[in-house]
Amino acid sequence: MNIDLLLPAIFFGLSVSGILFLVSLGISIGFGLMRIINMEQMVYYTFGAYMAYTMVSATGSFLLGIIAGILVAAFLGFLVETQLLRRVYGKELMFTMVVTFSVFLIGIGIIQYTWGLDPKPVSSPFHTMIPILGVQMPLYRLFIIAIAFVVYVLIQLMLNKTIIGKAIRAGIENPDQVQGLGINIRRIFTVTFVVASGLAGLGGSLNAPLTMTGPYMGFDMLLFAFITVILGGLGSIKGTLVSALIMGQVISVGGTIWSPLAFVAPFIVMFCVILWRPTGLFGVTGKAFGFQE
Amino acid sequence: MDNSEILMTKGVTKNFGDFTALNDVDFEMKDKEAVGIIGPNGAGKTTFLNIITGYYMPDKGNVFSEGKDITHLSPAKRVALKIARTFQLVHVFDNLSVFENVALAFFRHKEGKSLPLRIFSQSLSQPLIDEKVSEYLQIFELDHLIDEVVGNLPLGSKKRLELAMAFAADPKVLVLDEPFAGLGDQEINEIVGVLKRYTHNKTILIVEHKVSKLTEFVDRLAVMNEGEIIAYGGCQETLNNPEVRRCYWKV
Amino acid sequence: MNRILKVSYGPALLVFLILMARFTFPNKMTFIIELAIFSIYVMGNNILYGYLGMVSFGQPFYLGVGAYATAIFLAHVGTNPLVGMLLSLLMGLVVGLILGPAFIRLRGDYFALINAATCAIGMFTIEKLLLPITRGDDGLWYRARMSQIPFVDIRMPDKFFLFALAIFLIVLILYNFMDKSALGSSFRAIRVNESKMKFLGYDTFKIRWIGFTLASILSALSGSLYAINFGFVNPSLAEPHRAAEVLVATLIGGAGTVFGPFFGTLAFLGIKDLVSQYIAHWELAVGILTLLVLFRFSKGIWGNTEAIMNEKFGKKRNRSVKKLLTDKAAT
CATH class of the missing domain: 3.40.50.300 (P-loop containing nucleotide triphosphate hydrolases)
Structure with missing residues (x-):
């Protein structure tokens, strides 16, 4: 393969990683902290994208689109968590999966109802190209990489420096004990969930100019997000970051080599990971992740 | 030795x-x-x-x-x-009837294989199984509960049922x-x-x-x-x- | 023989009712044909979800395997639809036997997702990589190539109706037979306590493998019937996001019951029919319905009916054992 194509592919891959990281975090934490498989995360992602579309076409401001995307997604996350997910905590994993999948379907239905079936284009806020290492990179992609990086740093700070962050970490390590520490676990769950869905919304609004915004955009992303989470190990934030970085490159570099690989390569990676190393790269514990006892 | x-x-x-x-x-x-x-x-x-x-x-x-x-x-x-065992925390099939629980244990013993071929063709309700299962149920005084779904039974009955299952494997x-x-x-x-x-x-x-x-x-x-x-x-x-x-x- | 008769009453009655419905509402024939075909698909998923407690988000793949096996045969190789159907059954068996051991040892959520991934890759392969054979999005057309088979000319919709119904009846009888056999009890036992099944001495891995393969075969059969019915297939039949349909139908009907899949399909297709008259897509209705079933109506239509019937008429099972017990008590 031509080296001239490799460098841009790697940069493109990084921006894909940024989106993947933002949208996968909710699934990873949802499993690590609440022991649920929340498939409805992609509703927030899709809503984020549609808010970007709506705000850009109404006001022309992409920044407003991002803010609206985050806020609407966070609000939806709040609604779903407090009204529905509270009833499924502690239930069988399969049950949570089917419940959140139904929420996902409802979300798609609402989107179809509100915005129709046709894909909506969102134009990129900046069209500037910036030369890096002799390669012309769209500024917008760099912008995504920067935001994802800032989000990662902020999350690490929150987890390590704030009380609620420490409680979340303790909760991921041992969900049963947090209750005993006299911490209101319900509030922690809600806060975590709202933050995670806000980030999924952010991911959606950021991704809107790069892809077609349509009702089913969440489906493809759902699979990619799950692959990312499984590769990184369910419940691990660092693992999610590392695997998002890997998956971005797999998609981007793979697609440069042979275009169908952009779609198929992630699944091949997923197959290998699930079948040969079901704990993922940074699974919470070694035992029973992926395999039945 | x-x-x-x-x-x-x-x-x-x-x-x-x-x-x-x-x-x-x-x-x-x-x-x-x-x-x-x-x-x-x-x-x-x-x-x-x-x-x-x-x-x-x-x-x-x-x-x-x-x-x-x-x-x-x-x-x-x-x-x-x-070699058959029971568990400290009772292990029975909550969604099956008392009869089916014991019959599954006895069926395995009767067929003598971990995947009996006749698992496809045989019903658990047949004369030989009926007779043996009712025998074990009587030993453990569960005969009156035969059709009950196990999930609804009190712990004592479940414990006796698990023993009956262990015995049914002879x-x-x-x-x-x-x-x-x-x-x-x-x-x-x-x-x-x-x-x-x-x-x-x-x-x-x-x-x-x-x-x-x-x-x-x-x-x-x-x-x-x-x-x-x-x-x-x-x-x-x-x-x-x-x-x-x-x-x-x-x- | 006696047992075959015993498990045939219910299915025969149901098929009789369907026949009645067909003549009462002649313009609903297409709906009833789809009802019979989709029910078989749901029965397959019901083995996984209802009996064994495994959720798969990739069932459309197995449907697609069956549909494309028949379609490719009819479009490129032969003309006899029955041979196409046999080929589909064989493909379903092979796919189930090969993928089974790799998939069923996974924990539930991974099982669901790896099926979704299989579906995505499989449909991508059919749509893009096998483009010369499958003609991708345009679909394969072979209606004109199908030849007549003995007794019924299944190229005619009203004849195909009878054919599909006959297959449905056979499948339902076998399904009922499975439910009442030791295998059905083993499935249910594994669902709640697999480790106890191991300690009773059963090879639970193989039993689950059998269930997985049966589900694959039933889905492939259903796909094959779809292919023969439509006279063409395209990838939209087995799109990954249609995985929800079969799960929802299983849930509504009553997971883990013999007749649940039929009633679930009836309700699901009925609702889809109704809803699509008002809004273009049905995701919203299906999502709400599923939540309702999950939280308020967890036994589903047939599960609840069965519970009511048991309450009213008393359970009929194990009559022979009870007789044995009373005899013993008397002596």
């Missing part, structure tokens, strides 16, 4: 991380013998049963049955060698993990009554806290402490052992 005892372990060791649950345990049982194992919580009794029945593999050492090394056999293969060696836990005196006495009837018919290995009930029917008693068997012999002799008095009774 040769290896042909019905059940024997040699140097069995099991660690969980830093914690040594079993340390170099040698143990042997004769055919048709009833042996009780007692010991404080965390002494390794349940771990020992789990290793004998194949729930865990030991880190070191071997398990033999009638001279055959069964250390690495799966639980299903051990059942084929006629095992040579019966491994029971705290069959009396959580039961009232009346229920315990009923079960003791049944076990007494079978003590000279089957090999029974039983872990239990209620020593007074155990001594009513076991031939020998083993005492475990901190992953080791500290005494093993006739009931009175074991209970009078000075080390047992010190460790177990704290005197």
Whole structure:
């Protein structure tokens, strides 16, 4: 393969990683902290994208689109968590999966109802190209990489420096004990969930100019997000970051080599990971992740 | 001593991380013998049963049955060698009827394979199974509950049901993990009554806290402490052992 | 023989009712044909979800395998639809036997996702990589190539109706037979306590493998019937996001019951029919319905009906054992 194509592919891959990281975090934490498989995360992602579309076409401001995307997604996350997910905590994993999948379907239905079936284009806020290492990179992609990086740093700070962050970490390590520490676990769950869905919304609004915004955009992303989470190990934030970085490159570099690989390569990676190393790269514990006892 | 005892372990060791649950345990049982194992919580009794029945593999050492090394056999293969067990936390099929629970156990015994071919063609409701299952249900006084869904039954009935399932497999060696836990005196006495009837018919290995009930029917008693068997012999002799008095009774 | 008769009453009655419905509402024939075909698909998923407690988000793949096996045969190789159907059954068997051991040892959520991934890759392969054979999005057309088979000319919709119904009846009888056999009990037992099944001495891995393969075969059969019915297939039949349909139908009907899949399909297709008259897509209705079933109506239509019937008429099972017991008590 031509080296001239490799460098841009790697940069493109990084921006894909940024989106993947933002949208996968909710699934990873949802499993690590609440022991649920929340498939409805992609509703927030899709809503984020549609808010970007709506705000850009109404006001022309992409920044407003991002803010609206985050806020609407966070609000939806709040609604779903407090009204529905509270009833499924502690239930069988399969049950949570089917419940959140139904929420996902409802979300798609609402989107179809509100915005129709046709894909909506969102134009990129900046069209500037910036030369890096002799390669012309769209500024917008760099912008995504920067935001994802800032989000990662902020999350690490929150987890390590704030009380609620420490409680979340303790909760991921041992969900049963947090209750005993006299911490209101319900509030922690809600806060975590709202933050995670806000980030999924952010991911959606950021991704809107790069892809077609349509009702089913969440489906493809759902699979990619799950692959990312499984590769990184369910419940691990660092693992999610590392695997998002890997998956971005797999998609981007793979697609440069042979275009169908952009779609198929992630699944091949997923197959290998699930079948040969079901704990993922940074699974919470070694035992029973992926395999039945 | 040769290896042909019905059940024997040699140097069995099991660690969980830093914690040594079993340390170099040698143990042997004769055919048709009833042996009780007692010991404080965390002494390794349940771990020992789990290793004998194949729930865990030991880190070191071997398990033999009638001279055959069964250390690495799966639980299903051990059942084929006629070793059956019950669990401390009752393990039954909550969504099936009492009849089906026992019938599944008996069907496996009747067909003699871990995946009976006739699993496709045979119903669990057929004359031979009906007769045997009703026999076991009567022994454990469950006959009036035959069609009940197990999930709705009280703990005592579930415990008796699990025993009935173990008996329905017609095992040579019966491994029971705290069959009396959580039961009232009346229920315990009923079960003791049944076990007494079978003590000279089957090999029974039983872990239990209620020593007074155990001594009513076991031939020998083993005492475990901190992953080791500290005494093993006739009931009175074991209970009078000075080390047992010190460790177990704290005197 | 007696047992075959015993498990045939219910299915025969149901098929009789369907026949009645067909003549009462002649313009609903297309709907009833789809009902019979989709029910078989749901029965397959019901083995996984209802009996064994495994959720798969990739069932459309197995449907697609069956549909494309028949379609490719009819479009490129032969003309006899029955041979195409046999080929589909064989493909379903092979796919189930090969993928089974790799998939069923996974924990539930991974099982669901790896099926979704399989579906995505499989459909991508059919759509893009096998483009010369499958003609991708345009679909394969072979209606004109199908030849007549003995007795019924299944190229005619009203004849195909009878054919599909006959297959449905056979499948339902076998399904009922499975439910009442030791295998059905083993499935249900594994669902709640697999480790106890192991300690009763059963090879639970193989039993689950059998269930997985049966589900694959039933889905492939259903796909094959779809292919023969439409006279063409395209990838939209087995799109990954249609995985929800079969799950929802299983849930509504009553997971883990013999007749649940039929009633679930009836309700699901009925609702889809109704809803699509008002809004273009049905995701919203299906999502809400599923939540309702999950939280308020967890036994589904047939599960609840069965419970009511048991309450009213008493359970009929194990009559022979009860007789044995009373006889013993008398002596």
